[in-house]
Amino acid sequence: MGTVRAILCGYYGQGNGGDEALLASLLQMLPEHVTPLVLSGNPQQTSDRYGVDAINRKDPQALFRALRQSQAFIWGGGSLIQDATSVLSPFYYTGLMKLAQLFGLKTIAWAQGIGPLKRPFTRWAAKHTFARCSVVSVRDRGSAEFLADWGIPFTLAPDPVWAMESSPVSGLWDLPAPRVAVNLRPHPLLTPARLANLIQALIDFQKATRTCLLLVPFQTSQDLAIAQAIQPRLPGPSQIISLEDPHQLKGLFRGVEMAISMRFHGLIMAASEECRCFALSYDPKVRQLMHDLSLPGWELADLPDNPNLISKTWIEHYANGSPLSNDQIQFLVDRALIHRELLQQVFAT
Structure with missing residues (x-):
């Protein structure tokens, strides 16, 4: 089986322990033949911590180059598609997913927590982007209800951090x-x-x-x-x-x-x-x-x-x-x- 290069997109490299745990869980669960490229707010830290390639999540040239060189794009878990904390956040994530779909990549919405979605346009953007994903998994019933209402097939399972390996803390x-x-x-x-x-x-x-x-x-x-x-x-x-x-x-x-x-x-x-x-x-x-x-x-x-x-x-x-x-x-x-x-x-x- 040939090697597949997959872009991992989430709120990574931002110093948030929950989102870092989602990235660690995703890397733990990726098949061996999938080579990850992580979009990160701190690419060097992400690369050093996890031993993976990483690029700046806000570098347009690096993003387009990565899209041209990859075969898959994974929205890597958590509350990415919500407009409660930021109006811009859902547009960033749906925009990248749409670009990946336009580039012909296999697109995966993985362990998503959808919502809150208070604005009609963000609901519309979310619905149409999820509908074009190759597969979708969600971590809670509220997110599942969005997809069921939109008629989009999905898999429901608990948050992947339940299965993330833990390490002892010195001292x-x-x-x-x-x-x-x-x-x-x-x-x-x-x-x-x-x-x-x-x-x-x-x-x-x-x-x-x-x-x-x-x-x-x-x-x-x-x-x-x-x-x-x-x-x-x-x-x-x-x-x-x-x-x-x-x-x-x-x-x-x-x-x-x-x-x-x-x-x-x-x-x-x-x-x-x-x-x-x-x-x-x-x-x-x-x-x-x-x-x-x-x-x-x-x-x-x-x-x-x-x-x-x-x-x-x-x-x-x-x-x-x-x-x-x-x-x-x-x-x-x-x-x-x-x-x-x-x-x-x-x-x-």
Whole structure:
């Protein structure tokens, strides 16, 4: 079987742990005869970290050259086609996919999370671009509903990060135990008043449980400032842990008892590593994950005004909550590998 060159397109090289985990999962699942070329915001870092070729995602000359020299184009997972955070984002991704289709490449929408799509034109662009893909897989029922409404065939399977390999984190086991991981990210719903309530609740939670709090930024440019605002207020042991390797980021949760997370992939990584989870939802994808896994949590818009109530709820879950069972985790891992099977099938033809 001949070698196939495939362009991997996603929010890669931007310092976002969830999107890096999706890239790592995709590279892990690609058939051996497929040679990846990654579109990245930091090509040198991507090349060094994963041992693959990478080019600047915003370099038109390099992009056109790559399209001429490749046989396949993969939208590599995550919430690429949505207009909630940026109006330009869906046009960038659908534009590249349309170019790949015009160049005659085999086009694959892989492990997509579609939406929110609030604007009619972005819905139209998404529908027509997905319709011309060779194959489509999605990671959640909300995305599946878009494609079903549009009459586009698809495969539904859990997020591929469930099946991503994890790596140990040096020095983690030297930190005081028990440990609880916390991830908060900026969002309009995380108002100063809500953040203040969460910080006070973390203070009370740590006093009651005597845990070591690990503050884990998933995207340093966004999450680190919040972690730095929280840490000086904490009365007990704590550490900010910034990890760029997604395998280590997942492995971190092997060494903690509970995770309190806003980030979608923070919850997936924690749950897959047998960690109790508490969700703070800012987005439909987090809400859907809470429903699918029966995770305790709050919508940020409904966060209690009383820090004492928040901390008591966390303490109760810490004391009496349960992680997913090994059977549940294995089921989700096995189902996530459907995304690998799809790649094997499409590149076998």
